[in-house]
Amino acid sequence: MSPHDRDEDEIEASRAPLMDHLIELRSRLMICVAAFVVGFIGCFIVADPIYVFLVQPFAVAAQFREAAGPGGSVSPFDLILGTAGLVPVPQGDGQTVNLIFTAPL
Structure with missing residues (x-):
């Protein structure tokens, strides 16, 4: 097995379906919105x-x-x-x- 084949196997094993990516994106966006709201309230105070x-x-x-x-x-x-x-x-x-x-x- 060549190093190129091992790299491709690792990439293939780490791939996630589209739904997993969308779920992760949603969670990160929620964290960003929450941080923005907290920062806005803090600056307003x-x-x-x-x-x-x-x-x-x-x-x-x-x-x-x-x-x-x-x-x-x-x-x-x-x-x-x-x-x-x-x-x-x-x-x-x-x-x-x-x-x-x-x-x-």
Whole structure:
């Protein structure tokens, strides 16, 4: 018996009928849907901290821009280091920074 024949015999022995494949596909899809639902609910519960995390770089940039004044420029490195907390961020006038969107992509 050649190695090629043994490989073909192993492949033939491991073949499953179509119904077995469909059952396995259904079980994997159910697991994926359940994981998606759990992830969605988890993100919905912690939506406020996620929003704050996403707005923080924008708020830091707004404070640096306000400190630079009209026509002033802000270094991208200052923005990165300010967001990371490595450079002190200038104090603004306390206005709340909000993200504005007009439509989902």
